[in-house]
Amino acid sequence: MQEQQLVDAIAKLVIEQLKNVDVYNPEDKIPVGISARHVHLCREDLETLFGKGYQLNKKKDLMGGQFAAQECVTLIGTKLRAIENVRVLGPERSKSQVEISRTDAIKLGLTAPVRLSGDLAGSAPIALVGPKGVVYLKEGCIIAKRHIHMSPADAAKFGVEDKQVVKVRFESGRGGILEDVPIRVDDSFTLEMHIDTDEANGLGIGKDMGILIK
Structure with missing residues (x-):
């Protein structure tokens, strides 16, 4: 009887383990x-960074009508640490957004949440520097969720x-x-x-x- 109970227990354990096998x-x-760090800009922030009436110059077409622009900006974190030559992606969006990796966040001194694109509420603050000006985002920096x-x-x-x-x-x-x-x-x-x-x-x-x- 004890042997049967032991066999039943082992069989049950094996079945449970098999359920977890992919x-x-x-x-x-x-x-x-593989997506490297990049920036999406709204019209107002684009003009602050690059000048009134500025239009992004396409470098490479991407998925879904997006494109990599020739333009780049510098990111400044809360500890005044910088990452230069960060690519801008077009077209313009209704709200500016910065996507970085966890390694980038550590370098910049930021606590950026892992989010899908567009989910920006309560995300990290960050500053962007362009050839014509500076933009400070109170929120908008995320680590892009796979x-x-x-x-x-x-x-x-x-x-x-x-x-x-x-x-x-x-x-x-x-x-x-x-x-x-x-x-x-x-x-x-x-x-x-x-x-x-x-x-x-x-x-x-x-x-x-x-x-x-x-």
């Missing part, structure tokens, strides 16, 4: 884009939906799994996972593909 299809591959961009067709292919949270496995580099990855679905998106430089360096990710785990 099941995935190695063919469910996601391209990865996420996956998909078109509706991609979402249907992978069997996921907008705002669903998944995991992504990496088998090259140092290897590992990134959890808590929200999916963002829009007609203008192409399939790509966005991570920052800290995450890429930590897992040894270069041009590697991630594998989606639902």
Whole structure:
């Protein structure tokens, strides 16, 4: 009887462990884009930094109608530490936003929260310096939360939906799994996972593909 109880207990333990094992299809591959620090600007702040009526000059097209501009700014943290040549992305937004890595935040002396783009309430303050002036943001600096961009067709292919949270496995580099990855679905998106430089360096990710785990 005791032996049967022991067998039942072990079987139950094995079943519980199997429930926590990630099941995935190695063919469910996601391209990865490594996002360096960058800045989005509203019209008012753009003119303060670069001059009245200034228009951004496109350097490279990005996803969803965005583009990397030729223009760069300097970031100044609360301890007056600076990071120079930070790329501005266009087009203009309704509110200025700075996206940095955790390593950048430490250098600048900031306590920046991990957020998805646009979620700026209560985020860190930061100053931006351009060739024509200075902008001080009382809030607006975040550490960009990793996420996956998909078109509706991609979402249907992978069997996921907008705002669903998944995991992504990496088998090259140092290897590992990134959890808590929200999916963002829009007609203008192409399939790509966005991570920052800290995450890429930590897992040894270069041009590697991630594998989606639902």
